[in-house]
Amino acid sequence: MLKKKYTVKESRDFSRIIQKGFYVKNQHFVIYQMKNELGYTRFGISVGTKVGKAHIRNRLKRQLRAIIDNHNFSYSNSKDYIIIVRKNCLEATYQEMKNEFEQLFEKVYNKKENVNEKK
Numbered sequence: 289m290l291k292k293k294y295t296v297k298e299s300r301d302f303s304r305i306i307q308k309g310f311y312v313k314n315q316h317f318v319i320y321q322m323k324n325e326l327g328y329t330r331f332g333i334s335v336g337t338k339v340g341k342a343h344i345r346n347r348l349k350r351q352l353r354a355i356i357d358n359h360n361f362s363y364s365n366s367k368d369y370i371i372i373v374r375k376n377c378l379e380a381t382y383q384e385m386k387n388e389f390e391q392l393f394e395k396v397y398n399k400k401e402n403v404n405e406k407k
Contacts, residue, residue, distance in 0.1 A: 296332030296368055305332070305370045312396045316377045316388045319396045320370040327366055331356055335373040348373050355386050365397070 296302060309322035324330065333352055335345040352371060377385055 294328065294330050296330045296370065301368070302332055302334065302370055305368050309368075309370070310396070310399060312392055312399075314388055314392050316374055316380060316385060317392055318372040318374065319392055320372075321396050321399070322368050324366055324368045329365060330368045332368070332370045333373070334370065339373060339375050340378060344378070345373075348377055351382055351385060352389065355389050359390070369393075369396070 296305070305320050305322045309320040311318055311320045313319070333349050335348050337345070339345055339348065352373065371389075380388070
């Protein structure tokens, strides 16, 4: 279970990371990344109201948190990540969602610092 310490909750943090951070995207997700000074990695998950009703959005967030938890051992780089779930996730199975997220996260995780970061 993703502990509160490792989540981005504040609206201003979400805005700052989205405005100034580097991002990659695919058909299911958009992942923003930005360096933090906390010494540990944090994740923020956003699912817009256009994706579906509350129970659908909550299910997608639970599934995504489970995917993150299962691979938590490799996330030790002192960065903040904002994950935006796109509407195409509704048609995807859990396994497809997991594979897409892992491939996209590998791209953003392996990027060099400050490459293409917005100023």
